[in-house]
Amino acid sequence: MAKDYYNILGVDKNASQDEIKKAFRKLAKKYHPDIAGNVGEEKFKEANEAFQVLGDKQKRAQYDQPGRGGFGSNDFSGGFSNVNFEDLFRDSGFGDIFNMFSGGGRRGRKGPKAGSDLRYNMDITLEQVFSGLTTKIEIPIYVTCKACKGTGSKDGILKTCDACGGSGEVKKVQRTPFGQTVFITTCDKCKGLGKMISEKCEKCNGTGRVRENKKIEIKIPEGFDEDSYLRVSGQGEAGYNGGPTGDLYVVVHVKPHKIFERQDSDLFCKVTINLSRAIFGGEIEIPTIEGTAKLKLPKGTQSHTIFRLRGQGLPGVHSHNRGDELVKIIVEIPKNLSGKHEESLKEIFGDDAKTTKGFFDKVKDFVS
Ligand SMILES: [Zn+2]
Ligand SMILES: [Zn+2]
Known part of the structure; x- marks a missing residue:
């Protein structure tokens, strides 16, 4: 059957x-x-x-x-x-x-291994974006043990593993459905390193790495983009068994600014003026990222008009051309006028419903 x-x-x-x-x-x-x-x-x-x-x-x-x-x-x-x-x-x-x-059976021989990459979050101000920033940060990090030069051995000497003769691998014969199979596995005694420590380094307990507060200088270029990062090569954690050091990634966040909002290299702000300045025009002082500047308003400036100040924005990361500052003028309408002022204004503008042009009147104006 x-x-x-x-x-x-x-x-x-x-x-x-x-x-x-x-x-x-x-x-x-x-x-x-x-x-x-x-x-x-x-x-x-x-x-x-x-x-x-x-x-x-x-x-x-x-x-x-x-x-x-x-x-x-x-x-x-x-x-x-x-x-x-x-x-x-x-x-x-x-x-x-x-x-x-496949007959290998080589399961992750423990050779040199790269150290971890690190991420560091950094808040900076818009002024620091403008001027660029060089600063030192301190981070707790695994570094190569100086006492044993990363060997983990007290005297700095590693002897050849007697179990595997330095190869880091041992052969094992096993019975399988296909007959006898020779497996090569990682040497247990030296964990695949092929070398042994005779006496552990006391500083690092034989690991070859110690935790330390490391000071690293960070340079943030002018005009640095919000939420982008800097890669500081070779400033991450120390590798294992002579492996390469990881990298440090500094992720930069720009703190919100009291006055300005940013869009790429342009800066946006709002400036409030009073009614008479709007009517008569004239020079006003406006904030800039470096301090203040003068802006000349024409007579009869309407609320929400936007003025562009060329070259008053942030430096570009890739070019030296600065962005612009865009200023939105807000005209403040007085809420509590004294009786005398109210009378004067009524005299000038009138207080008749007819003086307010309705929607249809405006359409008529437009058509004619
Ligand atoms: Zn050590
Ligand atoms: Zn061994």
Whole structure:
């Protein structure tokens, strides 16, 4: 009696190739000898055999043919030649099993490793954006231990590991469904370094790194963009076992300004003037990022008129051309006039509903 491969994989006869693949993956994970030991070996072989057939469209079609009752178990058993394990287990979070099949078994030999990159958030003022800024920041950081020069060894000397002879790897022979397989694994004694410390450095407890407050000079160029960052190369954390130092990323935030809003290299502000200044015009003092400037208003300046002061904005990061300052004039209408002032204004402007042009009058004006 032929084996029921569908039953072995626990899938429906109408299962898609994808479902079959998934089912086998699940079983392989469960019954792999490395995980389940000898108990799983038979099950693993069986599941593999089923997958050899059902996982292959052509073979599956043959197997499915009515009356044939499938293949004998010998037809497709043995040999993994048709299975691309890398394909099968890719992205399945099951990389280790693939490594074993490919005979490597090299699981992350612990060699030099780069130090972490660091992020530092920095708030600066708009004035500092204008002038640029050089400052020192202090951050707690892992640096290479000076006492042992990062070796972790008290006398600074590392001796060759006697367990692996300095290779960092040891060979292990293991029985698997494919017979004896030689695995190469990381040496436990030296954790793959191939070298050993005879006595630990006391300063860093043998790690080769110590935590320290490090002062780093930061230069923020003029006109620096909001929410961009500076990369300070080689100022991150120290690497491990001679690995490179990480980088420091300074993320710059510009604090809100009392007067100005920023858009790229242009500055925006509002200046309030009184009614008589609006009517008669004249010179007013306006704020700039550097102090103040004079602005000449024409007679009859309307509220919300915007004046552009060329070159009074922020310096550009990539060019030396400064942006502009845009000033919106707000005309303040007096709320509480004295009786005398009220009378005078009524005399000038009148106090008749007819003096206010309605919408339709305006349309008429416009048309005529
Ligand atoms: Zn040390
Ligand atoms: Zn070793």
